[in-house]
Amino acid sequence: MGLYTVILSPRPACARLHEPEAVQNSARNIGKAESPFCLSSPAPSLSTLTRVPLHTATARQGRDVWNFTEPFMMIQRRTTRQVKVGNVAIGGGAPVSVQTMTKTDTRNVEATLAQLHELAAAGADIVRLACPDEKAAEAFRPIMREAPLPIIADIHFDYRLALAVLDAGVDGIRLNPGNLARTDKLPEIVARCRERNVSIRVGVNNGSLSRRLRKLVFAGEMATHVAMAESALEHIRMIEDLDYGEIKISLKASDVDTTVRAYRELAPRCDYPFHVGLTEAGTVRTGTIKSSIAIGMLAHEGLCDTIRVSLTGDSREEVFVGHRILQFVGLRDAGPNLISCPSCGRVEIALERAAYAVEERLRAYSTENISVSVMGCVVNGPGEGQIADFGIAGGRGQGVIYRLGKVLKKCREEEMVDELFAAIDDWIAAGRPREEVDPEVYEQVLNARPGFEEARTEEV
Numbered sequence: 001m002g003l004y005t006v007i008l009s010p011r012p013a014c015a016r017l018h019e020p021e022a023v024q025n026s027a028r029n030i031g032k033a034e035s036p037f038c039l040s041s042p043a044p045s046l047s048t049l050t051r052v053p054l055h056t057a058t059a060r061q062g063r064d065v066w067n068f069t070e071p072f073m074m075i076q077r078r079t080t081r082q083v084k085v086g087n088v089a090i091g092g093g094a095p096v097s098v099q100t101m102t103k104t105d106t107r108n109v110e111a112t113l114a115q116l117h118e119l120a121a122a123g124a125d126i127v128r129l130a131c132p133d134e135k136a137a138e139a140f141r142p143i144m145r146e147a148p149l150p151i152i153a154d155i156h157f158d159y160r161l162a163l164a165v166l167d168a169g170v171d172g173i174r175l176n177p178g179n180l181a182r183t184d185k186l187p188e189i190v191a192r193c194r195e196r197n198v199s200i201r202v203g204v205n206n207g208s209l210s211r212r213l214r215k216l217v218f219a220g221e222m223a224t225h226v227a228m229a230e231s232a233l234e235h236i237r238m239i240e241d242l243d244y245g246e247i248k249i250s251l252k253a254s255d256v257d258t259t260v261r262a263y264r265e266l267a268p269r270c271d272y273p274f275h276v277g278l279t280e281a282g283t284v285r286t287g288t289i290k291s292s293i294a295i296g297m298l299a300h301e302g303l304c305d306t307i308r309v310s311l312t313g314d315s316r317e318e319v320f321v322g323h324r325i326l327q328f329v330g331l332r333d334a335g336p337n338l339i340s341c342p343s344c345g346r347v348e349i350a351l352e353r354a355a356y357a358v359e360e361r362l363r364a365y366s367t368e369n370i371s372v373s374v375m376g377c378v379v380n381g382p383g384e385g386q387i388a389d390f391g392i393a394g395g396r397g398q399g400v401i402y403r404l405g406k407v408l409k410k411c412r413e414e415e416m417v418d419e420l421f422a423a424i425d426d427w428i429a430a431g432r433p434r435e436e437v438d439p440e441v442y443e444q445v446l447n448a449r450p451g452f453e454e455a456r457t458e459e460v
Ligand code: SF4
Pocket: 010, 011, 341, 342, 343, 344, 345, 346, 347, 348, 375, 376, 377, 378, 379, 380, 381
């Protein structure tokens, strides 16, 4: 095996892949080659053009440099039992769902319901509500009557709150049996769950380990992630002893490494579905990065059954990020994929403004599986615009609008975002016709891409 260099950059002579899974799979395939390489890939829609998986198409582009035989690597989901939260199935091969929490005072029924409707519109699958006291528990009754999506109640310590929200009709509870002030009341709670098949999430955070496990961690006798897994198993055994198995588990730390290790540790030791996320991940910017790494890694390993991105910010942002993580890992199909260049000294339009404008407007197209490119100049703009479903290529105060290889329109820079969305709207109004890519256009794209031959390899 040789020494490998993978160059992934937007420069014309280097590789350009937009889907993380494709990058990984291509690199794995190419890793079998006997010589150093520079990965050079034309574009995100190669798979459409060549009718093979993207990473295969990518590697085929380099067929003169390396050979590969590995088939398309699908994500192998961990085998779990399936539980339900209302009408949403979790685990057992069900699509990975996206959860969030309300950030209103649960006792304020009107505000909480308004936020639940916002979150349903944003695409949340399940929402969790804090239940800190008796008044909050009482609020669950009117909330459950009008909730537009399945609701989980977050309970700590007080068994009476658990019983109250179960009576109110919640679809799931988050509860760690070992943390109940009255563990003798657990059979009553489980009996109430059993009546309606309500699932219980056991949620262990690295900050909430039992005294015994904390002592072991502090003494250096047990790693934190192992203690988290042990803690989950302790809570679970209490529910299993009552012959109840509608359980899912979360193991959250605020750092990526501990979180990932904890889920990996527990994965082979039980078959309950995993609710995956970091706890207290941070602000929208920082938390999105951390969550994307942790959830992305675990999702790619097949360990996610439902996810929550925890952000200090609007819960709709949590939902948006959650969906995008799943989409980019390849676990969820729905949603537009924005491709935009980073801009450089060659840029000929106000690229950043255009890219953000397109991203914002794409939020209204959340169920459209389209790739949309926004490129700043003629070096890569036309090629990228030609093979995205829709694209803008900028050039000296002008914009060119593309649809799968065809120039739809040339317009002034100020009009190009509107023209792009007019083209998308026309396509939707026409019933989303599937268009074939003209092979000649494909050739043009490849030929118009300078530097492929030169990018092959240099001695390293
Ligand atoms: S401005 Fe042109 S060369 Fe620069 S990153 Fe964008 S597309 Fe590439």
